[in-house]
Amino acid sequence: MEQIPQIPKEKFKLVHDENNKDQEKIGTPSLTYMQDVRRRLFKNKVAVVCLTLLTIIVAISILAPIVAPHNPNAQQVTMSNLPPKLGNLNIPGMNGYQNMGGKMVDAYKQAEAPKGTFYILGTDYLGRDLLSRIIYGTRLSLVVAVLATLVDLIIGVPYGLVSGWKGGKTDTFMQRIVEIVSSVPNLIVVILMMIVLKPGLTSIVIAIAITGWVTMARLVRAQTFQLKEQEYVLAARTLGESSTKIATKHLIPNLSSTIIIQTMFTIPNAIFFEAFLSFIGIGIPAPNASLGTLLSDGQKAFRFLPYQMWAPAIILSIIMIATNLLGDGLRDAFDPQSSEN
């Protein structure tokens, strides 16, 4: 350090602040928030896998009438309880053979099924094609989930917004209601509603909706409280913008992450409730299939024909796991601090 480097004199010209612009070029390119969220989400392998799985499941459900190989409710008693068979491929477990009294027997031959008949996931006790029933059942379960989520949004979000925005007495009153509703176990309310209403899709959605909105309302309220104090919201208020305008222009966009994440937890919850209700026999009435009724039917025959329960159980679990993990992924993407450090 003691010897002084030899450097040509012209290097020592003052450059003043011409370079200040250079400073801007360094650093990560600034992305808008949503782009950033998307980028983080798509970098998360688990989330991408879950999103893909869910997309496939949703697509198949929407296209059910096209992709389902059979009519899900068409009974054919002669073809009852056939094991899975995938064409003429001789895959063990998928070849139509069944263990009967210790011997493997071609169940299709026994049922005198016409040549070329096969059911990929087998048939149930009424000879209905299980794959088709699962496709339609998943569709129904997803419909329940989507409707329950919609109600969640339609009731929970405005409720939380109003409660948080008004504050004071209104808020206290509205929170009392929330407290009471949430102090009754969800499921009991749902069951009571199911007893009162006629079993079916609408009833399930209503029953779930009656208690489901509470969590959403709570979260939205808590965040509205914070947002209310933000400068841009205060500014909008002083400028006399209407409440509806402030809500749609300033609040909802900032609440979107909370809402989206909560939605990802409403969906599996609704699917669970439907399955539970149908499983105990007060959900979707026969002959329609839902994941819950399929599980319930499958359970009855599980000892002898385990495939009848495995298939809906796996689909149900995949949907539940994927939505839960996607919810986690979304949370990390919206709020990177929560996962880093």
Add this chain to the structure above:
Amino acid sequence: MTKYILKRIFYLFVTLFIIASLTFFLMKLLPGTPFSNQNRMSPDQLKIVKAQYGLDQSVFVQYIRYMGGLLQGNLGTSFQFNNEPVTALIGQRLAPSMQIGAQAMIVGTIGGILLGAVAAIRKNTWADTLATFVSILGLSIPSFVLAVLLQFYLAYKWRIFPVALWDNFQSSILPTLALAAMPLGSVARFMRTEMVDVMSSDYIELAKSKGNSSWGVVVKHALRNSLIPVVTIIGPMAVSVMTGSMVVENIFSIPGIGEQFVKSITTNDYPTIMGLTIFYSFLLIIVYLIVDILYGLIDPRIRLGNGGKE
């Protein structure tokens, strides 16, 4: 604190009152009674039976009677089971439900704490991934699916446990496991989040700078601080165990209140449904109350009132 508890107890009664009233009127909205299904009864017989249950009175009188009965701890009389009082029915069936419920809560909580702690300490390693995976499975697979699978493989096929029998401790293991999965998953996830938070806090840094080994830091500071908030999810856990027990008891033929509840639903035994609804709600509100008090007791910041003394 005492004042707070008294206030909470007051709200407990208000809530119970509202729940009881709602349940009552909901049940009155129902079109049928179990008797209307029984064509064998003549109109006269029906009248007698109705009078016996007080169903010939006006709804208002029935309501007052019901609420009056409630105050004396009377939940009405079951339509079935030889007209047994609902309270007696619950009394007989409470023990098995409590046993598997408590076992599941304990197994789930302890397992979840360990799983979550390991995941947090070994954050971003294979151990974390594995623990996270297990807890997601626990959260995602409904207890009734798990119950059927456990029963089939561990009891029916491999004969490690009794299939559907309620006698000794052995027979409570499978239902406990099926019910414990959900609490396990949620405690593990919660614990992990809490502990990751705590591990990156300033006081953990200070604990390290004191010369604590990494083990010492965890045992002396991180565990306790992350455990305290876990108490808050005991309530929701109790709900999921309660929910699960309704089907799990059914699957394993356990003579508990969950199984009774489902049975009453399928047989339109309204007094029992009402009684159990109120009982369940009561149980749950008590659990929430105890959790709140417990939280106040173990967290010094709440226990001693908050705000700094200068």
Add this chain to the structure above:
Amino acid sequence: MEKILEVKDLHVDFDTYNGVVHAIRGVSFHLNAGETLAIVGESGSGKSITVRSILQLLAKNGTISKGEILYHGDDLLQKSTKEMDDIRGNKISMIFQDPMTSLDPTMTIGKQVAEPLLIHNNVSKKDALKRAEEVLRLVGIPNPSARMNDYPHQFSGGQRQRIVIAIAIVDYPEILIADEPTTALDVTVQAQIIDLLKELQQKIGTSIIFITHDLGVVAGIADRVAVMYAGRFVEYGSVNDIFYNPQHPYTWGLLDSMPTLDTNEGSRLHSIPGTPPNLLNPPEGDAFAPRNAYAMEIDEEEQPPFFKVSKNHYAATWLLHPNAPKVTPPEGIMKRFAKYERLGGNVK
């Protein structure tokens, strides 16, 4: 004077989502027995990381990629985990910035203060608690015997910082690292804490590394000052050297943005324009150049070496090169130079 600690060419990297952050890029300094060394610099310049490296308390994604940290001639970076545990809180201890969050909220303060003793010395719990009580009295907690079983939230911010200090000194460390111990406190409390540190230094004879982003508090406590920018030291010397004969334009900027008693009514406070560089891709030349009104072409091409200003006073700026043009520092700095001459110094 004995050098008890010597840091040589320290480099610290952090693995992040966006790439590797070169947070510390070659820092060297030493600490003499009994002295107080202040490290100053804007927030984010790497002060905390520098001292955390000494105790190896970096976040998981951080690594010391190069350098030596000699404590009595032994390289701490070669020590085992166990050996480092024995040094922390015993030989070298640390005080953190925010007293509101650095105490365990669920443990009584008596236990927290006694903890280092129980870890490092073979003492009974009772004796440790007794010592803790004495030390709490020493740091000025009133009526400590009655407050041993209280929890952190029952104390004010200033008192909590006193407790944190008590924890740090309870085992009479040779080196006390104070990482912005006053930043989170009110101005009046700041002065009390500084006085306490000075008093303790005299009583127990510890050496102090004092970190701050506020030059204002430095004069009262430090013997020597190092100025840090973007992961490097840019100038270091005695307090007088830095305050009254500063050479680096960054030091000028810091001094100019500091209100002092000397500041006349008429003169304005200047803050340094711009922001520190992104250390993901550290600039080739002087990291301060883009914000430097006195930047020269060479600043953009090559990192300036340290030029000796006087004995123990060095600055890393090309302005000290014989070929550099003579520049006139800002008005406030010229006044400081004048004062330096009055003090008998020799302005370069």
